Amino acid sequence: xxxxxxxxxxxxxxxxxxxxxxxxxxxxxxxxxxxxxxxxxxxxxxxxxxxxxxxxxxxxxxxxxxxxxxxxxxxxxxxxxxxxxxxxxxxxxxxxxxxxxxxxxxxxxxxxxxxxxxxxxxxxxxxxxxxxxxxxxxxxxxxxxxxxxxxxxxxxxxxxxxxxxxxxxxxxxxxxxxxxxxxxxxxxxxxxxxxxxxxxxxxxxxxxxxxxxxxxxxxxxxxxxxxxxxxxxxxxxxxxxxxxxxxxxxxxxxxxxxxxxxxxxxxxxxxxxxxxxxxxxxxxxxxxxxxxxxxxxxxxxxxxxxxxxxxxxxxxxxxxxxxxxxxxxxxxxxxxxxxxxxxxxxxxxxxxxxxxxxxxxxxxxxxxxxxxxxxxxxxxxxxxxxxxxxxxxxxxxxxxxxxxxxxxxxx
Numbered sequence: 419x420x421x422x423x424x425x426x427x428x429x430x431x432x433x434x435x436x437x438x439x440x441x442x443x444x445x446x447x448x449x450x451x452x453x454x455x456x457x458x459x460x461x462x463x464x465x466x467x468x469x470x471x472x473x474x475x476x477x478x479x480x481x482x483x484x485x486x487x488x489x490x491x492x493x494x495x496x497x498x499x500x501x502x503x504x505x506x507x508x509x510x511x512x513x514x515x516x517x518x519x520x521x522x523x524x525x526x527x528x529x530x531x532x533x534x535x536x537x538x539x540x541x542x543x544x545x546x547x548x549x550x551x552x553x554x555x556x557x558x559x560x561x562x563x564x565x566x567x568x569x570x571x572x573x574x575x576x577x578x579x580x581x582x583x584x585x586x587x588x589x590x591x592x593x594x595x596x597x598x599x600x601x602x603x604x605x606x607x608x609x610x611x612x613x614x615x616x617x618x619x620x621x622x623x624x625x626x627x628x629x630x631x632x633x634x635x636x637x638x639x640x641x642x643x644x645x646x647x648x649x650x651x652x653x654x655x656x657x658x659x660x661x662x663x664x665x666x667x668x669x670x671x672x673x674x675x676x677x678x679x680x681x682x683x684x685x686x687x688x689x690x691x692x693x694x695x696x697x698x699x700x701x702x703x704x705x706x707x708x709x710x711x712x713x714x715x716x717x718x719x720x721x722x723x724x725x726x727x728x729x730x731x732x733x734x735x736x737x738x739x740x741x742x743x744x745x746x747x748x749x750x751x752x753x754x755x756x757x758x759x760x761x762x763x764x765x766x767x768x769x770x771x772x773x774x775x776x777x778x779x780x781x782x783x784x785x786x787x788x789x790x791x792x793x794x795x796x797x798x799x800x801x802x803x804x805x806x807x808x809x810x811x812x813x814x815x816x817x818x819x820x821x822x823x824x825x826x827x828x829x
Contacts, residue, residue, distance in 0.1 A: 419562040429572035431657035447633035456691035461682035466656040466670040476518035478706030478722035482809035494521030508568040533575035582623035602667035654680040673756035698744030
């Protein structure tokens with residue numbers, strides 16, 4: 419019988435992981451998972467608002483949807499109705515307070531710790547305590563099961579041992595700082611690069627500690643008798659800007675890539691999806707039908723935005739699934755928008771201000787080119803308007819094919 423473990427790690431940016439090109443921090447567990455998984459190179463959250471993104475995860479609807487939330491039952495309710503044992507493990511009160519969490523048959527909530535000092539070892543960090551709880555749940559879970567794990571991760575205290583920060587310092591660097599509270603800093607034009615370096619070392623230490631925890635979890639899941647029927651999906655609910663656009667912190671806008679682009683890896687046992695890189699655009703609503711199909715649970719009759727990733731790669735599309743257009747994605751951050759296609763990113767920051775970046779080369783949106791590509795801006799404005807209209811009614815079929823100039827990267 420099928421099982422699944424879902425890891426949602428808050429504020430984990432994809433650019434800090436080895437499989438996504440990171441060279442700052444060694445991430446052997448993520449590398450190991452990627453070697454056994456389908457990796458979505460371009461996964462974008464549809465909103466950095468945590469409550470809204472969980473509606474997307476658990477109902478398959480885009481954050482822009484204006485359809486009644488009662489029209490589609492939540493993921494846990496649908497699975498439980500088919501006999502799946504559902505577990506929620508988290509240290510985030512906002513997740514346990516979400517209406518969709520009520521349907522989980524088992525809920526394990528770790529109190530968030532307001533740490534005022536770094537841990538002496540990785541095992542004493544908040545994230546390690548959460549993962550230890552997940553290991554206990556795995557001991558008690560009986561097939562078929564879904565274990566949904568949401569970790570505050572970098573949204574919570576940065577309590578990784580100082581030794582991990584020091585490992586990221588090179589000869590001649592200042593000593594890494596010892597703060598624990600997640601930093602919130604607006605950088606001035608003449609900011610001290612050593613100050614930003616210290617923040618990056620602290621974030622990198624959190625990534626390294628998380629990698630240790632992930633490695634232990636992989637060992638446990640893949641050594642269990644049920645591992646041949648257990649899927650594992652790892653993603654993040656949003657990123658953490660660290661100075662890429664002169665801001666460090668947990669603000670949910672503006673929607674540059676460092677905030678909205680996240681890791682997304684899916685391991686399916688007995689699958690051909692090992693060490694596979696998917697260059698289509700993936701968003702949180704896609705998780706809902708992916709899990710329903712994995713457990714062979716019928717999709718809702720009501721329209722949803724999400725589309726299954728697994729059957730797209732390994733089998734025919736099931737009846738009732740929407741037409742898949744993975745050549746565009748949109749993140750909504752208040753009134754701001756980030757539209758992504760294969761070749762471009764358009765940021766609508768105000769009614770009169772837009773920014774344009776070439777993709778995928780300008781991954782972190784450094785070189786703004788809207789003044790040189792006015793025709794592309796106007797085309798993308800039209801695509802954005804069409805996307806919003808379709809997403810509001812969860813009708814993916816209303817999306818028209820994009821011209822090659824918006825999909826294919828320039829040579």
